[in-house]
Amino acid sequence: MTAEELATAVGQTLPGAVESHTDGVDMPTLAVAPDRLLEVCTLLRDGHGYNFLSAVSAVDHLGYGEEVAGYFGSARGRDINRTGSWGSPETPAQPPKRFAVTYHLAHVAGGAEPPRRVRLQIWLDDGVPAPSVVSIWPTADWHEREQYDLMGIEFTGHPNLRRLLMPADWDGHPLRKDHPIGGEPVQFTDAV
Amino acid sequence: MSIAEQASSPVVALNTPAVIPTPTPSKIDPPAGEDMLTVNFGPNHPSTHGVLRLIVTLDGEVIVGLDADIGYVHTGFEKNFEQKTYWKAIPYAPRMDYLGFFANELAYVGAVEQLIGIEVPERAQWIRTLFAELNRLHSHLIYLGTSGIELGAMSVFFYCTRDRDSVLDLFEMVTGVRMHDRYPQFGGVAEDLPKGFYDVCKEFCRQMPKNIDEYLDLLAGNPIWKGRLKGIGKILPEDAIAMGLSGPNLRASGVDYDLRRNDPYLAYDKLDFDVVTGQNGDCYDRFLCRTLEMHQSVRIIEQCLEGMPSGPVIAADRKYVLPPRHELHTSMESLIHHFKIVTEGYRVPAGEVYVTIESPRGENGCYVVSDGGPRPWRVKFRAPSFVALEATATCMRSAYVADMIAIVGSLDTVMGEVDR
Numbered sequence: 317m318t319a320e321e322l323a324t325a326v327g328q329t330l331p332g333a334v335e336s337h338t339d340g341v342d343m344p345t346l347a348v349a350p351d352r353l354l355e356v357c358t359l360l361r362d363g364h365g366y367n368f369l370s371a372v373s374a375v376d377h378l379g380y381g382e383e384v385a386g387y388f389g390s391a392r393g394r395d396i397n398r399t400g401s402w403g404s405p406e407t408p409a410q411p412p413k414r415f416a417v418t419y420h421l422a423h424v425a426g427g428a429e430p431p432r433r434v435r436l437q438i439w440l441d442d443g444v445p446a447p448s449v450v451s452i453w454p455t456a457d458w459h460e461r462e463q464y465d466l467m468g469i470e471f472t473g474h475p476n477l478r479r480l481l482m483p484a485d486w487d488g489h490p491l492r493k494d495h496p497i498g499g500e501p502v503q504f505t506d507a508v
Numbered sequence: 509m510s511i512a513e514q515a516s517s518p519v520v521a522l523n524t525p526a527v528i529p530t531p532t533p534s535k536i537d538p539p540a541g542e543d544m545l546t547v548n549f550g551p552n553h554p555s556t557h558g559v560l561r562l563i564v565t566l567d568g569e570v571i572v573g574l575d576a577d578i579g580y581v582h583t584g585f586e587k588n589f590e591q592k593t594y595w596k597a598i599p600y601a602p603r604m605d606y607l608g609f610f611a612n613e614l615a616y617v618g619a620v621e622q623l624i625g626i627e628v629p630e631r632a633q634w635i636r637t638l639f640a641e642l643n644r645l646h647s648h649l650i651y652l653g654t655s656g657i658e659l660g661a662m663s664v665f666f667y668c669t670r671d672r673d674s675v676l677d678l679f680e681m682v683t684g685v686r687m688h689d690r691y692p693q694f695g696g697v698a699e700d701l702p703k704g705f706y707d708v709c710k711e712f713c714r715q716m717p718k719n720i721d722e723y724l725d726l727l728a729g730n731p732i733w734k735g736r737l738k739g740i741g742k743i744l745p746e747d748a749i750a751m752g753l754s755g756p757n758l759r760a761s762g763v764d765y766d767l768r769r770n771d772p773y774l775a776y777d778k779l780d781f782d783v784v785t786g787q788n789g790d791c792y793d794r795f796l797c798r799t800l801e802m803h804q805s806v807r808i809i810e811q812c813l814e815g816m817p818s819g820p821v822i823a824a825d826r827k828y829v830l831p832p833r834h835e836l837h838t839s840m841e842s843l844i845h846h847f848k849i850v851t852e853g854y855r856v857p858a859g860e861v862y863v864t865i866e867s868p869r870g871e872n873g874c875y876v877v878s879d880g881g882p883r884p885w886r887v888k889f890r891a892p893s894f895v896a897l898e899a900t901a902t903c904m905r906s907a908y909v910a911d912m913i914a915i916v917g918s919l920d921t922v923m924g925e926v927d928r
Contacts, residue, residue: 341622342861367749371890373875381879408858408880420862424749426764430771435862454533455752458898475531481579481927490587497591
């Protein structure tokens with residue numbers, strides 16, 4: 317099923333829920349309005365058989381496609397990412413908002429048929445919560461906790477939204493692009 | 509007694525069927541107000557397969573509350589991927605699931621290959637298939653050995669380690685290292701199979717089925733083994749799908765789903781093998797699924813040795829593939845290509861891709877987002893262990909505290925992959 321067919325099928329039941337659709341290199345991709353996500357997910361699970369949630373992945377697009385400093389470890393190195401410095405004809409399209417939360421769905425059943433897959437995407441600004449899909453796919457529990465922990469996306473309606481991998485008192489969310497890679501504060505320096 | 513008879517012989521079921529706990533699927537809330545005992549299982553316990561802490565509330569010997577605390581070996585692999593060029597980030601992948609190391613590499617390499625659009629030569633596909641199956645054997649042998657040792661079958665561990673060593677010898681022969689090999693490259697594999705590999709591997713395939721049968725003889729009909737595993741940690745097929753289980757954990761519940769057959773990648777569509785499924789979804793079926801799957805892996809390896817096509821083992825596109833070593837001494841262009849790839853890396857077209865492969869533990873997915881630069885914008889691994897461990901609470905309803913060891917072991921989680 318192409319992205320257009322799926323978007324049309326979803327749009328017939330839930331008009332306006334699908335904001336855009338593209339045929340990715342691997343699977344159809346639907347961008348969904350965040351406040352309609354639960355309706356779309358319920359429809360895809362019950363009406364289209366996407367019963368298997370592979371993963372919930374959040375992506376931070378802060379500075380996406382912009383120049384970054386050149387060689388690793390050198391702030392003054394040649395800017396190899398500048399468009400045209402070698403080979404890249406154009407900068408990528410700018411994402412509509414800073415964060416994307418991506419849901420990879422599949423249809424899993426017995427038998428030899430290939431799994432149908434679809435990618436759902438919602439776009440969010442910083443600080444805007446996403447609806448939790450735990451009530452639709454229970455497996456989303458830890459996936460959403462992980463993304464909350466590492467990317468700082470709040471999931472409203474999650475029954476147990478706590479940090480999962482990082483220590484409970486950790487400052488910030490490490491997978492954000494503005495989270496420093498090095499330079500951890502040295503403990504007890506004020507105790508001299 | 510045949511395996512099928514052993515599997516179907518009656519054993520008293522101790523457990524009620526699994527039901528996903530609500531509202532929190534990965535946690536069982538203990539009943540309030542009663543006098544319960546709360547104990548910590550782990551983080552340093554031999555049977556936690558790494559560093560896992562389970563906070564268990566007990567009513568006598570029965571588990572009435574469960575919460576998992578993970579993250580002890582979180583090393584920020586996904587953040588590290590973003591700091592390296594695509595080519596230099598390959599060695600991170602095998603270090604996550606250190607038992608199914610080859611599968612992680614394949615997922616990452618496969619995802620980037622799809623973004624680049626590079627064609628992988630036929631022979632490289634077959635070599636990758638062969639090593640993916642050797643790696644599956646390796647991982648299942650460790651599962652079998654460690655779950656044996658946890659449940660008191662000490663000798664199985666030594667036998668399994670012996671065979672695991674043979675597998676690693678084969679890896680060493682081809683890649684030069686025993687684990688974490690960095691053997692798959694974008695566009696193929698690093699080197700061709702060495703002389704003599706065919707004979708050693710053939711001999712391994714002759715011996716291995718006998719050893720697998722020996723493990724089945726030791727365990728499958730063993731009354732203690734059956735008593736510890738049968739009817740324990742049951743998970744219903746619909747619960748297994750809802751909890752996102754995959755691989756042997758899902759097939760043990762009776763769902764006939766294997767990405768190698770359903771969504772063939774590499775050379776699996778040209779190979780003949782059976783998908784092993786269970787019926788009851790208990791610990792015993794998960795054990796049986798993995799062990800019988802080892803037979804299928806040996807079958808696949810044999811077919812790979814027989815049907816291995818000739819030809820190049822890596823694509824010829826010098827913008828993405830390192831030139832052969834000998835050319836560096838004679839060709840200026842090769843030297844430049846080599847230098848460019850190693851220092852600056854190359855641009856990967858902007859886009860996103862999600863590639864799944866059947867790792868020893870199930871659906872191993874790699875989601876790569878590229879902004880068109882030389883470093884991945886975001887790499888996210890869908891770790892099957894992570895999901896399997898999440899389902900512990902579903903399997904653990906009204907289990908005895910002694911069953912917990914069997915259940916956690918049978919889900920076959922690797923904490924390196926859970927925490928990443």
